[in-house]
Amino acid sequence: MNVLPPEIADDMRRARRLEWWTLGGMASVIAVMYFAMGSSQAMKTAFIEDLLSLVPAMTFLIAARFERRPPTREYRFGFVRVNSLAFLASAVVLTVLGSLLLFDGVSALAKGEHPTIGPIELFGQVIWLGWVMIAALAYSVIIPVVLGRLKLPIARRLRDKVLHTDADMQKADWQTGLAGIVGVLGVGLGFWWADAAAAAVISFSILHDGLRNIRIAAAELLDSVPRELDSAAMAAEASRLQQRLEAMFPGGEVRLRESGRYILANVYGVHPPEDLPTLASLMGDDPPWRLAQLSFTPPNCARSNEA
Amino acid sequence: MALFASGCDDLPRDPERTEELVRESKVIRLGWVEGAPSGSEVSMVLSRIEQATGATAERRPGDSETLLGELEDGKIDLVYGRFADDSPWAKKVHFGYPLGYRAQPPKHVETLRFAMRNGENGWIMRLERAVKQ
Numbered sequence: 001m002n003v004l005p006p007e008i009a010d011d012m013r014r015a016r017r018l019e020w021w022t023l024g025g026m027a028s029v030i031a032v033m034y035f036a037m038g039s040s041q042a043m044k045t046a047f048i049e050d051l052l053s054l055v056p057a058m059t060f061l062i063a064a065r066f067e068r069r070p071p072t073r074e075y076r077f078g079f080v081r082v083n084s085l086a087f088l089a090s091a092v093v094l095t096v097l098g099s100l101l102l103f104d105g106v107s108a109l110a111k112g113e114h115p116t117i118g119p120i121e122l123f124g125q126v127i128w129l130g131w132v133m134i135a136a137l138a139y140s141v142i143i144p145v146v147l148g149r150l151k152l153p154i155a156r157r158l159r160d161k162v163l164h165t166d167a168d169m170q171k172a173d174w175q176t177g178l179a180g181i182v183g184v185l186g187v188g189l190g191f192w193w194a195d196a197a198a199a200a201v202i203s204f205s206i207l208h209d210g211l212r213n214i215r216i217a218a219a220e221l222l223d224s225v226p227r228e229l230d231s232a233a234m235a236a237e238a239s240r241l242q243q244r245l246e247a248m249f250p251g252g253e254v255r256l257r258e259s260g261r262y263i264l265a266n267v268y269g270v271h272p273p274e275d276l277p278t279l280a281s282l283m284g285d286d287p288p289w290r291l292a293q294l295s296f297t298p299p300n301c302a303r304s305n306e307a
Numbered sequence: 308m309a310l311f312a313s314g315c316d317d318l319p320r321d322p323e324r325t326e327e328l329v330r331e332s333k334v335i336r337l338g339w340v341e342g343a344p345s346g347s348e349v350s351m352v353l354s355r356i357e358q359a360t361g362a363t364a365e366r367r368p369g370d371s372e373t374l375l376g377e378l379e380d381g382k383i384d385l386v387y388g389r390f391a392d393d394s395p396w397a398k399k400v401h402f403g404y405p406l407g408y409r410a411q412p413p414k415h416v417e418t419l420r421f422a423m424r425n426g427e428n429g430w431i432m433r434l435e436r437a438v439k440q
Contacts, residue, residue, distance in 0.1 A: 117319060
């Protein structure tokens, strides 16, 4: 488990390269957004969302480095679950910031603050900063949407929750850009509340991402069954593995959990058989690397059968 | 860029219709902070605005606290005086480009300039263009 399966080594390399591109690309987006931000609440919120979008990429890169570390004397099982821990931390940050920004947006609405989007001097011309904001928002959409689309299929092949969430959030980034553009245009048309309303919409999407990520991270940390990347349902390949194991060990209870990208299977209440099946044969037509461990808990070797 | 901007000249608009009301009433209610000097630059900006809106500036002298408060409430359209960027008023009203500076002065320096009501973005653009013309 601490050695990367050769089948996914290429995809891992690709994923890491894309995440480095994400850090670079998003840094340019953040710089552009910072200069165009002005005093618009919607722009500020979109800017913070772009800043936060660096976190999953960094989480992935850090976790990908840790994952292959050999176990140490203290950490006997290695570090494949570093990503879950980092992911939980980043999800909490998303949730807290999303709530704060939602509060900011709603209180700006309640107070009736009229946002000033004034002039800016560019190339000797005095133009409305709103046009610059709209251009910046349009640019801020292109890079994440392209990167998100490139990362999504790789994340599926790697069964990588952090990468998948990152790609999914980036793919949906056009909604943020659109909300921001509508907000700025709304202010331009004389609707002062459009800016704060757009900010509230964007912060709501940050909050939504945060809560979803907490659920995904918590599922692995609490040893839930392996789940599909894009839903809370049990992964199809895990269900098939469960059925095979149940057929093979009718007297035992099959318990699957996930550690990083790997499935760990435990058969509870039976003695290990003489002729053990290979891990690859247990996976049938599914990617064999996915199953990293099969263990047995014979009768009377654990206090309780309550799962 | 310039072409693009000039093609969309009616944006931004004022949520509280400052410029429309100025045109309708033909009066610019101008708060003049006592002690702020008249000069060629102020009168040039004012005459440009008067020309563009067909209105006349009506001076109301007062101290800056009172005038800026009235500006915030929409009782007047414009205040002329010495204001610094780091003034506590900078969040409640919009301070325009400093008059008589080509570069940006330090934040703590009080410079002669106009102040406009927050959020009246069309009116703000009108004034700032007149200053930079």
